[in-house]
Amino acid sequence: MFNLEQLKNLDLQRPDLEELVAMSAAATAIHGEFEKLSVDVPEWLDTRARELKREIRTRQQDSVDKRVREIKARMDTLKTPTEKRAELQAELEKLTANQPQ
Amino acid sequence: MAERGITKNQIIAELTKSPHGKLEEYLPIGKQAATQEPEFLAHLIAWNQIKGQIRDSKVALPIISLTAPMDSEFVSNSLAHVAMLDPRSLVQAGRFARSQKVARQAMGRVVTGYLRSRESNWAKWERMAVQHRASLKDLYALWHVKPSTMADAILFKGERPKGSVFESIANLKNMSNSEAAGTIMERRIPFLIAMGALGPKAKETDLVLALIERMTPTELVTNSKMLERLGVKTVPALRAAYEQAIGRAASSKKATLKTTRAAEAMDDEGISDKLRDLQEKQIKTLGGVDGNWLVLGDKSGSMQVAIEASRHMAATLAKMVKGEVHLVFFDNTPRYINATGKTYEQLLAETRHVTAGGGTSMGAGLLSIVEKKIDVDGIAVVSDGGENTAPAFAHVYAAYAQSIGKQIPVYLYKVRGSDADSFSGNLKQAHIDVQVFDLTGGVDYYSLPNLVQTMRAQRYSLVDEIMEQPLLKLEDVLPNATTKGEKVCV
Numbered sequence: 001m002f003n004l005e006q007l008k009n010l011d012l013q014r015p016d017l018e019e020l021v022a023m024s025a026a027a028t029a030i031h032g033e034f035e036k037l038s039v040d041v042p043e044w045l046d047t048r049a050r051e052l053k054r055e056i057r058t059r060q061q062d063s064v065d066k067r068v069r070e071i072k073a074r075m076d077t078l079k080t081p082t083e084k085r086a087e088l089q090a091e092l093e094k095l096t097a098n099q100p101q
Numbered sequence: 102m103a104e105r106g107i108t109k110n111q112i113i114a115e116l117t118k119s120p121h122g123k124l125e126e127y128l129p130i131g132k133q134a135a136t137q138e139p140e141f142l143a144h145l146i147a148w149n150q151i152k153g154q155i156r157d158s159k160v161a162l163p164i165i166s167l168t169a170p171m172d173s174e175f176v177s178n179s180l181a182h183v184a185m186l187d188p189r190s191l192v193q194a195g196r197f198a199r200s201q202k203v204a205r206q207a208m209g210r211v212v213t214g215y216l217r218s219r220e221s222n223w224a225k226w227e228r229m230a231v232q233h234r235a236s237l238k239d240l241y242a243l244w245h246v247k248p249s250t251m252a253d254a255i256l257f258k259g260e261r262p263k264g265s266v267f268e269s270i271a272n273l274k275n276m277s278n279s280e281a282a283g284t285i286m287e288r289r290i291p292f293l294i295a296m297g298a299l300g301p302k303a304k305e306t307d308l309v310l311a312l313i314e315r316m317t318p319t320e321l322v323t324n325s326k327m328l329e330r331l332g333v334k335t336v337p338a339l340r341a342a343y344e345q346a347i348g349r350a351a352s353s354k355k356a357t358l359k360t361t362r363a364a365e366a367m368d369d370e371g372i373s374d375k376l377r378d379l380q381e382k383q384i385k386t387l388g389g390v391d392g393n394w395l396v397l398g399d400k401s402g403s404m405q406v407a408i409e410a411s412r413h414m415a416a417t418l419a420k421m422v423k424g425e426v427h428l429v430f431f432d433n434t435p436r437y438i439n440a441t442g443k444t445y446e447q448l449l450a451e452t453r454h455v456t457a458g459g460g461t462s463m464g465a466g467l468l469s470i471v472e473k474k475i476d477v478d479g480i481a482v483v484s485d486g487g488e489n490t491a492p493a494f495a496h497v498y499a500a501y502a503q504s505i506g507k508q509i510p511v512y513l514y515k516v517r518g519s520d521a522d523s524f525s526g527n528l529k530q531a532h533i534d535v536q537v538f539d540l541t542g543g544v545d546y547y548s549l550p551n552l553v554q555t556m557r558a559q560r561y562s563l564v565d566e567i568m569e570q571p572l573l574k575l576e577d578v579l580p581n582a583t584t585k586g587e588k589v590c591v
Contacts, residue, residue, distance in 0.1 A: 011374065013370070013371040013372075013374040013375055014374050014375060014377075014378040015378075016344065016347070016348050016351075017344070058337075059340075059341065059344065061337060062337040062338065062340045062341035062344070063341040063345075065337040065338040065341065066310060066337075066338040066339075066341035066342050066345075068338075069279075069282075069306070069307055069310055069338045070282075070286065070310070070314075072279055072283075073279045073280070073282040073283035073286065073307055073310075073311065074283045074286065074287060075283070076277060076279040076280040076282075076283050077280055077283035077284050077287050079280070
């Protein structure tokens with residue numbers, strides 16, 4: 001269950017992505033309520049909201065990186081021996097071309 | 102003097118043992134249970150299969166149950182649970198059965214049926230052979246079961262049929278990193294097998310990623326230190342893979358006892374925090390214990406171990422109970438802490454100045470709850486049981502039970518101390534039922550969730566729950582192997 005202390009003493013390591021998103025939503029809602037009630041928004045709230053958004057973006061990007069690697073790896077397993085041979089041949093040519101005469 | 106029978110609670114307490122492969126430790130109580138409470142033991146075996154956390158008990162109890170003459174229904178249930186073991190545990194069960202000279206023919210039929218049913222489904226057999234090659238060889242050899250042609254070729258002749266997963270595993274080290282990673286994921290090669298086949302290449306990012314994907318929750322937890330070295334905190338793709346794997350492990354009931362230990366071994370605080378969080382989620386997954394609970398922690402002289410165990414007990418209960426948890430440290434006087442919803446770290450911070458010293462008055466601890474008018478449904482006492490100072494627990498308990506109109510179950514977690522256990526005797530004299538968990542051999546904090554799982558607010562509800570667990574029939578698990586009504590005891 002979300003509580004204000006959890007947000008104030010934010011630990012970005014423990015929560016999973018869903019929990020981070022929930023906390024970010026809560027921070028945004030609390031921020032809105034401060035403004036609606038014309039109460040000064042505490043500095044910590046903005047800081048935590050920024051940290052949460054940054055962490056969520058980082059984790060999303062991490063997931064994309066992971067998926068890209070997975071897809072490339074899966075594609076490599078689908079290559080035929082001919083394709084693999086062609087790749088090796090190209091690599092060999094590149095290496096020998098760069099060698100000093 | 103009349104011989105005293107074994108109680109169901111004593112039998113249940115066996116499940117909380119963690120003998121690390123020494124199955125003989127289950128024999129004294131297990132044999133008595135098989136003779137005196139065969140029906141209860143049969144249901145306990147079935148219950149433990151689903152709820153239990155200790156693999157050794159799943160291997161030992163079905164075998165021990167066969168040491169006494171039993172109804173064929175119970176025999177069938179025991180053998181069915183043997184037949185549900187993985188090959189490694191089945192080898193262990195077979196060896197244990199042989200050492201106890203029990204059910205030799207029935208075990209032979211179970212192993213034969215087990216192997217034949219796996220052989221009849223090539224995909225399943227192949228998966229099992231990848232992971233349990235040595236154990237399968239042992240099963241065929243120890244029980245003289247003739248392997249099928251394919252099993253013989255792969256296990257005993259070392260052949261790797263073209264296009265099989267065995268060929269893929271053998272070729273992993275010759276593939277490019279990316280292709281090897283793809284192969285591990287595509288062919289669902291188990292972590293340990295892939296790790297062994299890859300050799301030094303296993304440190305490459307693509308391969309670490311694939312290995313994380315193939316780790317079981319237990320492997321993830323126990324290999325966190327290695328993953329830390331391989332960059333799960335620094336490489337974005339690995340960070341994501343680890344994060345997702347932790348998410349999967351959170352719903353697992355298997356690695357619970359190991360997660361804290363893994364967390365403590367971490368250098369990186371981030372990973373350590375993540376593992377602690379994982380354990381909290383895993384403990385929640387184990388299921389709840391009803392009611393409000395009181396943990397009475399003995400802080401009298403030489404009881405430092407009880408202080409630490411009480412913190413762990415309260416923290417574990419705090420995660421598992423649906424109600425409130427109250428922690429009271431006592432010597433001559435009590436110190437109260439509301440432990441509801443608190444983690445071990447929070448309790449440690451709050452009680453860091455609690456040190457051992459003074460006399461032992463468990464009644465004083467309970468009295469503090471009475472005075473605060475707190476209503477609890479169960480009491481866990483962590484102590485050596487050396488009650489030596491008034492007020493006595495039994496007296497306060499009687500008054501408390503009368504005031505709240507119910508008898509509350511009492512559990513004694515008996516730790517090593519300098520005093521003899523007078524507490525259990527005092528309670529018995531006062532006709533108060535107490536269930537004793539003997540931790541005098543050392544407190545394995547990581548098995549506490551398993552102990553706590555057996556605690557119930559209603560005195561007989563766990564027994565009822567166990568008795569309601571349906572028994573299995575061997576033919577349900579292995580249609581081709583039956584007990585043929587044979588007497589299997591020696």
